[in-house]
Amino acid sequence: MFSIEQLKVFMGEKFGVAVESDAVGEEAVLLYHEELDEELISNDVKRILPNPVSFQTYIYNEESEWIIGVATEAETNSSLFLVCLKDGERIYEEVLLRKKDNEK
DSSP: OOOHHHHHHHHHHHHOOOOOGGGEEEEEEEEOGGGSOTTTSOHHHHHHSOSSEEEEEEEEESSSEEEEEEEEOTTTOOEEEEEEEETTEEEEEEEOOOHHHHOO
């Protein structure tokens, strides 16, 4: 699972943004593929995500509004995909773990 501490490190390293822990809002939801916004999650990414997928969202308002979404495996909490929005525009995405990487 992606923690607030990992979020702070990620934001500092990728964007040079110093995040204050107490200023971060977070929410977790279980979403089916048809509920995922196609402008944020491509069909290629959907193929590697379980259906439904647990989605952890972090919101941080600084000079800009930052929304960081992390898709996780509901049963294991393994992080699968990360997407980052700045002022509503997708500026970064990364596949963290593919299904085949997690299979035995």
